[in-house]
Amino acid sequence: MTIFGFAGVFTAFTYIKPILVDISGFSVNSVAYILVLFGIGITIGNIYGGKLADRALMPSLIGILVLLAATLALLGALSPWKIATLILVFLLGVAAFGTVPGLQLHMLNTAREAPTLASTLNIAAFNLGNALGAYLGGIVIDFGIGGGLRAVPWSASLVTLIGILFTLWGNRQSRRG
Template sequence: MPLALLALAIGAFGIGTTEFVITGLLPQVADSFDVTIPSAGILVTGYALGVVAGAPLLAALGSRIPRKRMLMLLMGLFVLGNALSAVAPDFGLLLAGRVVASLAHGAFFGIGSVLAADLVAPHRKAGAIALMFTGLTVANVVGVPLGTLVGQHFGWRTTFALVAAIGLVGLAGIAALVPARPGPGAGHRPGPGLRRELAAFRNVQVALAMAMTVLGFGGVFAAITYIAPMMTGPAGFADSSVTWLLVLFGLGMVAGNLLGGRFADRALMPLLYVSLGALSLTLLLFTFTAHHQLAAAITIPLLGAFGFATVPPLQKRVLDQTADAPTLASAVNIGAFNLGNAVAAWLGGVVISAGYGYTAPNLVGAALTASALGLAVLSSALERRSRAAVPVPLG
């Protein structure tokens, strides 16, 4: 694999770390600004909404800018947002820093996916995308626990300063390793333009792929958002055990991402059938295994593995359906992941508030993922019908 993918993975590691590390730092942040933890929780919501809004906005603004240059600008924006968070004198500016950093998230992964796929042979595209996303998954194994530990011992501002430094390393790596070669937006020539990028959304297969993204990976977040009360309640784990349980989840994400990238290049839709079906079944079983420590510890990495095994094929599905103008659609699909996360987490909270218990979000996740599987079957059926309707030339 090209060294340029390493630079993209470093940027992804920084983005993944800053997205999730705030959950472990909320008590310290709340104490610093004398706000309640629920009020500090807007730092999580604000970031997610920034990703959803920033993905299409910045991808559209960058549609005429070479991809390497745009990725460098996005990493610069990411560094700025985290630096602002590190020195924020009040809660409002900290929230602003989080939002600034989040704006780069969707466009970086969207444009980075297109560039990663462009760097390798056609039969290795999903593997290249998965390698970039490895940075995001490794962030959950290394970056988030380490960032939380640093924040607890040296202050949360130090964590954001370190994340900004990681962003600078990613920026330098992109500048040094990503080739500025001629191509559709990859080098000196600009991309296909906003009108052509928008036209890609008329394709029903693009809409179906994005709906699968919202529902499929969203199912994971219905469960994982409430993993702490679920494990310290029904499962009976100590509070200190949640950290290593999340590490297990992260390890599953790494494995699922790499396997998903490998097999998506060989059989994309069959892989989606298997991963979405297995994920739905695992979420259903988690309703019961969450009451037993060993069973829960086995189920959690499976959630990460089956959940992230869907990411490379879903991202490649969008790229395959928008081959002539993929940048905006690719970025919007990253926003779809975060939209699904937000909606699923909200639905999980609804069933808990309704009195169904801390394991009820797993049933919500199973239903969402099963719906995504149904859409995958529908997408394949429509594709087969479309191919059958194309007349075969005589002679």
């Protein structure tokens, strides 16, 4: 869940500067300011993702992952438009880090006998997702898959969909056991 749920974020975010400059038409100098929007989104997502996870863990986690996949797909479709891109960069931050508390809480709930080990492994899974996402985005660009750079957000959305499938499966397994 964590690897693929979070890999989608870094499939796109690793290449956010070329997306913003080469596709959306922003100046290189404006990228840092745009990333402030992402940072504000991260803060909001982390706060409200935690509150939602406390109320209804799996439904909120699935909902936030769906929001993440939709945001990435919309970024793929709307990145030529500056205003839409700014909104989507903010929403990407919200959705990306809205998943973090729920993924961490799910891991802790699942591994009650060894919470420290589970937490450590989940952080490793986030890092593996970061690396996998950057690698997959690079493959899309290098091989020109689906249009290269323009297809990176779309491929990020597909990676997140894999994370959603694992989350649905994990939810089903935890209800059984």
